Amino acid sequence: MSRKAIELGCAALVCLGICGTSFGKYGGGSGTSKDPYLISTAEQLNAIGANSSDWAKCFKLMADIDLSAYKGTKFNRIGTHFVLNPFIGVLDGNSHTISNFTYDSKYTDMAGLVGCLGKGGLVKNLGLVGVHVTGGRFVGGLVGFSLYGTVIKCYSSGSVTGNKDVGGLVARVWLETIVYSFWDVQTSGQSKSLGGEGKTTAQMQDINTYLIAGWDFLGETANGAANIWFMPAGNYPRFVWEKDGL
Ligand SMILES: [Ca+2]
16 A cells, blocks of 8 residues: 555545544434534434433424334433433434334433433423333333523423333432423323322313413414414424424
8 A cells, every 4th residue: 555545544534533422323413512412313312322422512402203113112212310321411312203212121320312411401392193112110201300591482292111210201219400391290290290290181182281381382472473383273382383284
């Protein structure tokens, strides 16, 4: 191999080392608050949990994501321990939903899409539809364990089971802020959660539940004119941009 070829090869490797950290893993962005990593596919969403070095970064969903391809424990939880390895970044659902999130391991503590949310961690504007989570202790649909984390305008429906400290939306909360977030006590099978507010299916499908909490719906102006949500009959709140597809 010529010296030139070796030099070119080395240059390419250096570039891969520098540029390769996010390239291909997510759908774009650099992980900052102004330029979050963009998540458009189930693979990209699952890549967050596989890269704990990114757990202080910012992520933004760019599409509804169906996780039904990930059975058992194939989905990588985002944040796995509330002290050693929490998620302390931002997961902005950007008015999208994640459906069919499954995590099935009765011996795993801190089970949830976000296993552990730590100080500074934020999950917002995200709907979880049809979750199926089984774990040990601290089992939640959206968040397993939260220590000083924040959840804003999220909802969750589906089944959540575990041995101890099980919650529909967030299993265990410690000094955290949960703002305007709900979970379905009937489909989740959980009447209690230390975060969020449990509602019956009828209440979850009643626009007034959300209007009182300040959600900005289409057809009302008291909660704002951005009109982020609408309420299809007999369903959970949906984001307005989904309206044409329903
Ligand atoms: Ca409105």
